[in-house]
Amino acid sequence: MSVHPNAEQRVVPGTDEPSPGGAKGAGAPALSVLLRELVSAPAAPMPWAEGLYPGRVIGRFELVRELGRGGFGVVFEARDRELGRSVAFKAVYPGTSPRAGEQLLREAEAIAQLQHPNLVTLFDVGRCALGPFLVLELLRGRTLKDRIELGPIPVPEVLAIAMDVAAGLAHAHAAGVVHRDLKPSNVFLCESGAVKVLDFGMAHAFGRQRVSGGTPAYMAPEQWREEPDDARTDVFALGVLLHEMLSGDLPFGPEGEALRAGTPAPRLEVPGAPALPELVACLLELDPARRPRDAADVLDRLRAIAAPAPGPAARRRLARITAAVLASGLLAGAVALTLHRGHATARPAGPRTVAVLPFASLSASQDDAFFADGVHGELITQLARLSGLRVIARGSVQQYPPGARDLRAIGAALGADTILEGTVQRAGDRARIAVQLVDPRSGTELWANRFDRAASDVFAIQTEVALEIAGALGATLSAAERRAITRPPTRDREAHDLFLRGLYYWQRSMGVESDNRTAEELLEKAAARDPAFALAEAWLAAVTVEWKEDCDAARRHAAAAAALEPDLPQLHVALAEICDVCDHDTRAAIRELEHAVRAAPGDATARALLGTMRTTVGAYDAGLDDLRLALALDPRSYLGAIGLARELVIVRRFDEAERACDRARELAPGDVHGLVLCALVPFWRDGDLAPARHALDQLPRELPSAGNGAWSLFQLLAVFPDEALRLAAQDRLASPFSSRPLIPRAYVVGAAHAARGEPEAARAAFAEALPDLEARARAEPTSMLAWLFLARAEAGVGRADEALRDAGRAAALASEPEHRASAQRFVAEIAAAAGRPADAVDALREVLARPDGLVTPAALRVDPRFAPLRGDPRFDALVVDAAARQAGGATPRALPPGAAPRAAP
Template sequence: MAPSATIPGYQILDTLGRGGMASVHRALQESLGREVALKLLLPALAADAAATERFLREGRIAARLAHRHIVGIHDVGVHEGQPYLAMEFIAGGPVSVSAPHAPRDALEIVRQVALALAHAHREGVIHRDIKPDNILRRSDGSCALADFGIARAAHADTALTGEGLAIGTPHYMSPEQVQGLPLDGRSDLYSLGIVLYQLLTGRLPYAGSGDVAVGVQHVHAPLPMLPEALAGVQPLLDHLLAKDPAKRLRDAALLARRVEALQAGWRQGASPTTPVAAENPAEGATVAPPPRTPPPAAAVETRATARGTRPRRAWIGLGLLVAIAAGTWWLATDRGPRVTAAADASAEPVSIAVLPLVNASGDAAQQYFADGLSENLIVALSQFEGLRVISRNSAFRFRDTETDSRAIGAALGVAHLLEGSVQRAGDTVRVTATLVRSADGTTLWSQRYDRPYQDLFALQDDITAAVAAALKGKLLARVANAPHDDRPPGGNLDAYAAYLEGRFHADRRTAADQRRAIDALARATHIDPAYAQAWATLSRAWTGLIALELEGDAARDAYAEARTAVETALALAPGLASAHAARGYLLANADYDWRGAETEYRLAVELAPGDDYARHGLGRALASQGRVREALDLTRGILADDPLHATQHYWLSVYLGALGDLDEAAAAARRAIELQPEGATFHSQLTLVEVGRGDAGAALEAARGTPAGVWKDVALAFAHVAGRDRAAADEAIATLEAKHAQFAAYQVAEVHALRGDADRSLEWLERALANRDPGITLLLFDPALLRLRDDPRFVAFCAKVGLPPPRDSEARALRGLRP
């Protein structure tokens, strides 16, 4: 069907295809007498400004990526409201996947696409839709990558690139893309790995009755295994399709070299059946390949719809997360399509979330008792090897919720839920525990326990053993019984309840919560002076309060309290991980002893590898020395186990912002605010990110949404400095300096750095140092103050506080603000 629109200078000859957004036509470019492919945005979308801009973006991105293996762009524009894109006409069309290719041909296609991706990634562009339809074959046999319509460019407008959406073609999406997580070039490599498998076998590795089923397999299913005749390609495929991006080849250029090495070996007489050593994606060391599964059986494979007709999908991240969690159950049973009939379901990890047990006593004072029982079940179940247990912070967000089991399982990414109630009457406690399959709410096991109140710890162990049996304990290798480190050594339940209350508040990033934590933990240590865990958490709460509120003499006194508490904890329990982590926190904030803090945190992680606080502290210590990427990886690991931890989303935003990924940083800050709206520092962080993105209006909106207090004044100063109203900026700075000169000296320095006033910024940094301001720990990953990284005075200041030269930091400075 001929299009209704005409574009001057082009004579449309025929229609090549039509999709959900555009039609593509063979046309004659009259000025040069050459055939081109003319792409026209559909009339229904041409009136949409965002759709038009997204369409034009494709042309601009592809034109910037001039490369032999990327489809050439000749012209892009709008005529009488009709957006159009003229590009290289490739008569051969997409590469065929209707039958297997010869191994040499399949690898040559992948090599050429890898070269195209290496170029695109160097230019900061992620394709996000690698599939056979977008790999076109020229008449000379060479290939060219097409369709950058959903590509993501660095610093792109998230309204156009789909921030928070899982965008792409489901059969080719990476696990992180399926889940709506941040992407880098390794996501494209995963998709190219799917294409490689399809080119070699003529079929897709993951099949299913719908997009959700396929998405679940991308996230959870074992890696596919090539036929025996293609064993020589298997290590390469394994390192393209690893579920964890860190285990994939590090970049597309390395992929091209790996393919060339295979091709060279075959030219010298080796066979595609000859295995090659699997290399570490990053370092070249020989490693064992990831686990994999045989190729899909024809009997269970469901083909995708015909190429060229399958629409690209965009899913809201949470909606897809619901589907993925449901799929966890689906994969663990025999009820859904399988990758292969021979696949071993037991290879999939068993997962559970312990929801807060309902306090059925009618006495609010018993709430901490119920929470303590829930928390100790989490600790106990976490000792089972192969059992993934969601952390307390995320699980407890579903207290008193009416959300059904399917939605909870989806939000937490688990296949099972443990729920129940606690009712205390006098000296007797009744506990009811129920194990539920999250996908459909089916009760798998339930039990009631009546025990004397003084027998609480034995009760916990009874329930843990029963739940483990219900979870097919024969599949879980029980490690040596680990002590319940949070139990008071004297067994006093009042001390335990006070500790749990303090622990709850210490984990929240507000000054009021830190004060409540200090009160509760002081009670716990008074009741049982040998309670090392309570002393360690008390030290952490004192140090946290200083960072959030205290100044001057009050801060110095608080540091003394923190030091006494942590020294007491270590004297009582030298091997207590939380005590070493608390000491690391104190060494960094109070003493600026960066290496000492790192040493303490590393010891804490060694003693308790799964302890979120220890891992978080290690990340802070590394970032303080400019090693931001390691901090980011640790934070992502914490969030994998604790996806609803607001403070960890805040730090994710901080690290992403420091590395220049401002779009993802803004999303993480918004997530933190969504989870804990009263977290004032979360709003301040979002304001700073919006300043970095150059959106003064969004920065001011974020600042105005900050809860009242010092952090709102900080955020307003950030926002006004980024705006055009200099008088408003002067007023905001004056307010901040007048009201918070002592507590917020570091933040005042940030504001002056944003304004381009290095002299004033350095003056306020000296004040911050005199106050022992914990903000100093942020220097080497603070995008505002790193605007001074080339100033010799700033370099000298960093050296004075024992930090490496700012030029050595991985973090980036905010650029482009008006002085």
């Protein structure tokens, strides 16, 4: 990441003074850059400015670090304390210039009216005692100016950036906004691959008087003449940008000298894209009437230039070379061919790692956007079935949408040595898919082709692409793999379209009920239209069990898929989920998942599920290997990173868990589950509560009441009873606090009072929680956790015998090793609360003798839940002995019940 200190200045025609929007040298190292230039004029000392500093809270925004400052403005990275997100806080010094406030207002008005993926987003605007401010999205990456300074930009990248800029400007123009200061420092290339147009401080819109001037090298003739301007002024600046990206030079000089002399821009030559120089010349016409009318017109022309694939002669040449090399066996060696270059590139040995980036849809219809998304997803699925390739999962590549993409950075982030890009276009009954295979380190094109067929043949196109990629990368296909990727899922085009749309809604749903319902309805229509559509039935089985836990429907769909295609990998993933959710049979789920990963070794989802299931039954080494491989296949998966961290914590491999946590925090810094789980690692390892205490200060206003986030927060509050009571008093804990497992809010309050040594208050709260807990245990008699929570509440109200009886019943239900460790830790807490220290020590001894379980000697010394045991010689000796064995690297050993461990010297 970089901070760009903008060097150019805006000028007011007829003067030598910078206008109040210029900037020079105002950058500071930071994690991100929010791109509005700050003035270069030196600022006079202003005591009020001392009021802005890291840690200062203004409204709901806490300033974190300064990103840049100038003559009358300053930008901070800030944290929105209510929403838990990082933002850019942009303030203007009051009283420095009337035009400073005017420009801030212009920017706020312009951005507030514009909502587009290629335009910076305004979150808030306000005024405090120190002056006015804007709050905008915080961007990570670098400016286009920085990218130009790095060296030549390949034509495909130029086109992608220009199309994104044009798309953002087209949206602004449609809303009546003219940017008027487009330049490379106001175009931001985000790490995610998105391109953002920034700095609307000179925008003309909403009837406001125009601000004169601009940045000299990018100003249109009408700006220099102070004549009326419109969208074609931005079109001219976009032409300057294109010229600079393609040639590295400014067409009219850094001060616009040639333009003011009336000299036309020099003609470009762009090998391989002859239409591009003609378009640039058109954009740089000195007469506005001769330019395209607005950015939407430019975008259409750019798309037309980007769409064509290599001509027939080039494709025939590729086919001949490929055939010859295949015949000689060279393609399986260390040679990769390029389509347009006459040289070979060295290739590393071993399986290639391929990232298939999201395909761009060149059609305007939303249905065709579904089509492009579906083609992309199905191609990944096909490639993942090949054992000779390592294919990055869809979840990781989806973070790099079509547009300007830094392939080198993406390859490094994903661990991919090969990247596939493509475009999809459907018109009537025809479909065109153009793809290219690129080495991200060198930018070398390894292979490219275009497929133009009937839309009903789209699967055949995908298959041909998959086979050609496998061949180009030297992957040897077994007969079974070839059959698997060449078998069409359906021959009914409408059923296929319904299926693709259903997957689109399911994969984007993130728990949104309306999207889940739409996905299920579309998949059902696809299966009904083609009764032989096994893949649709398999996905329906997974959807119904995951979303609704409708076991009967899931089994029905799975049976239909099995009758049609019993070896389908997605079928076995669905069957595994049925075994887990409906039958509570973890070992049967493992057998299904082993079948799935044999059929599709690159399926990251199946591999991650397999890893989690294997750790559940105590096969920790195999399970952790699966989870590591799943994360390598899906390196941008937050769930993969935090899932690996969780399993590493369970087996007390805390150092590796912290490394997995670092990745998880990078991917989703605001997620409560990751925030809390990772903050508790030092507590379990070292008894260090400081990071966990810091995590309490980072909790969002709205706390989770379900899922992993609620469960990890419950563990945190158990260690900080004062905080639990404070949050309960603020009414920030939902009731119930969690439903799966059921944890009434009164239970959390009771446990907090008990940890504080307040038995009467604890008794009252636990008594309030008991009816709900008793009802849940009766309704779910095989639920280990239902009986454990009931037992803890019974201990809290003084029913010790019932508490130990129900705790024993829960422990007996723990059929898997990981569950037994959890049960015994809970039994120890219940016995301690019930006044049975000997039983508590026996339970703790069992957990400490295991290779798993969240019990460590360091944590036992500070955990308030076990405070009643401290001072008991059996407990104290157990902790000392466990710490000594841990320090010596000894494997925990089991001791007979009732036997006190030998105290370490």
